[in-house]
Amino acid sequence: MNMQGRLNIFQRTMLKWDEFHPYNAIGLLKVPGRLDAQRLKSALNRSIERRGIGRFRLDRKLRAYSYPGGSYTADLRVISGAEDSLKAAHNEVELQLNMRFVEADGEINPFRFFAVDGPDFFYLGIVYFHVIADGYSLAQLAKDIARAYQSADDEALLQCTDLYPDTCRSMFRRKPVSFFLPSLSIPNFLSGLRRSTKPYQMYHVNDQQLGFRLLRCDAPIAATLSAVAHTWGVTQNDVLLALVFKVIAPFVSEKKVRDKKKRMAIGAAISISRELGIKLRGTFGVFLSSFTVSHMDPASHSLEVLSKDISRQTLRIRKRRLYLVTLFEKWLALKFMPLMQRKQQMKFYPKNYPLWAALTNMNFKTLMDDLEGGREIELASTVSTGPSCPIAFSVIRVRETIHAGISFRLAVFSRAEVEQIAADFLRYARELTALPVTPKKGRQEEA
Template sequence: MSLAELPVLERARAVYADGSLLEWRPLNGLQRMMLRWEQFCPLNAAHVLTLSGSVTASSLGDAVRAALGRHFPLPAEVCSGGNRMRCGVRLGQGGDVELAVSSVHRQPELAIAGVLDRELNRYFLGGLHWPFRFHAICETADRWHLVVVYRHAFMDSRGISALCRSVLRVLRGFELTEPAPGFAPDLSSIVPAFSDSAAARHSVVSVSREIFHGLGSWRAQQRFAGPDRCVTGVESESLSLSAVLHSARSLGVTVQDLLLAAMHDSLSQMSLVTGRRQRIGLYTPVDLRQETVPPVPEASGQVLGGYTLRLPRERGGSFADLAKRVSRESQAIKRSGHYRLYERHLSFMTAVWDRLSHRANEVAGPFLAPVAALASNVNLNVFFEDELQSGQLLDYSRYTGTGIMTSMMVGLTTCGANCRISTTHHSTLFAESEIRELRRRVCCRLLGEFQQL
């Protein structure tokens, strides 16, 4: 019997020999800061998969539990100070993971939108809990949609993709015999740049400069809005991968640079940004799994760096010149390795946050993360190669709750021959029409329309 097939209390006994799961372990700066942002609004994220093949509610539930048995076998809890976490079981707490099943015969996108709208705005339980919620939507007997909602402080996008891949493999009849990936240790112990004392001194200067420059950047949130909700861009667009690649290559830039340039251009050209001397800050995450020693390709947790690209708002220049400038700036950041220090940036922010009152954080919080938007680009074609070739995985999209870190998020997810672009945003900061127009402009740039829009 596999670990996932055991009752929850039996799982605790089965993994007790691995003390790393059951002992308190420190959270990194990104995780600690995320937990503090949750004081004002949920910070959840979701992946949506479209599956083909012989699937039933029972087989899908079994596959989900089997995958959790390998990646996240027990419920988790955070200590009262929000600095450590552990997995474990207490009688009457934790229970089974939440898996809801529903059927829809037409317009499944509306059902998915309803789930996302509800779940991205619903807090996870405190105390010992599963930081995941699963929703299976049956469209036809051989076409299902799986929505995986997760608490972002516990897991990043790559960790969830690894979990989803295990679910798909179990559905195809494979046994998960590989060693469990486990939780990534503290980033300072596995990323070489963090252990360098010179890098530590440099990070203080870098963090201070980041906050200083950020104060002059445009941002939509001057303070936390009252009854705010994270609204998903349910009208996500599917773009041809070959067309997007052709557009990027024609300018001599990467798809990531093209996405950032398209975001900057759209915010500049639209009336969303006011003021002549302000810069636009665009944040993008960077997966550090391949840079750790040793590499942790499927480890659970937040194994992310990141950087903010801040360029002055300009009118009149060509989009091609902007894209090439974005490329130069991004390459310079990557060569310097500054993106590895983002965790320390947030550790510094956490220390400031803990010394301020709730009211002060309500006002000052947005100034500690002054960015206009988050842009995330992920290519899953290699990661899901077997699932795509077998025809089991038809589509994949990602939605990140914006929290207070940024007012909107744009995600570009490559799966198969298509790129899926999705958005989330604060309901009190942007109208649906504004986000729809911004998404249209970004899509036009990604597809090679480089003239004035």
């Protein structure tokens, strides 16, 4: 079996997580117009074939992969949304989050699709094996599928120029100092994790079923989020992290392990495509790392104070590139975990990475604008929580609409509790629209 690419550290970690529970990601497109299932299936086939990503061969032992290419026939499930199309899409997303991709003789069809018809629009779900792609690769694929559905002109579709991008190992070889200096912070990083509390239900390793909830924030909230972040001198990502702290904090005291630890930690994903020297357009893969922020008492602070506290942490993380430390500790975990029994492996992440939530934040403001009816196309996403945290927020902004896909561990958060979390998130977000906004100099890059 000829393998052309090597899995990077984050992909290998995802592959390990997939052993415990399906580690899937899902993009949900809302497309204007009535559903034509045959035309949609043709668009899916053409988009996937042109990129050459319809077949994924994996050698777990060598940690290598390849895309053999060839013809492709989409696995498309059409669902009636006559009564409530959003609810039908919602239910299907939850089902797909908990459904494993089948591997046969080292080969996986890494995509599943579903479509839910509505009165004058339809939802398209793009379910994919998260090991193959991150959120940016998903967004470009979603745009191409929408374009192919509108037009039979395949020349307008994006052709992947690089399915086998550079790995983190090459980055460390090229710039060893840029990795060595952040690695000096590993003792402080581990010490911070040890001081953080953890949800005791995460130890219920036999119950990893996931639920799903979709949030939609309309134009006033999206516009205000940017303006408020600018006024406070922080990034939008800092404000979103503060929102997640605020909505999760009320549940910590009753769900935490009974110890004296008080810090609450949240993880956030970050792209390292710049460090890898990768041009994202035309490249398909996963180019991620992550970082952790923590706080002693988020419930008693205002969003402004909390955002500024978080900003001080993220500024230090970005300035010193401390997110690269995460890759090293993930590499160490992959080295040690084979020495453990399976039950110990399943408890390893909840015990050593006590996160209460995770956030992925992506801004594709003008992504769909050059498509016919592109201003009416909406995109949302969600990912499996993984073994480290009980709830994950996947936030995507397209034009002036923000969607937050919330996946959550049902053993930790009940559906009623997540409804409360969603309501609080919207309430805090709407309160931002009433704040005075005075543009001033602040950090504009996303952390």
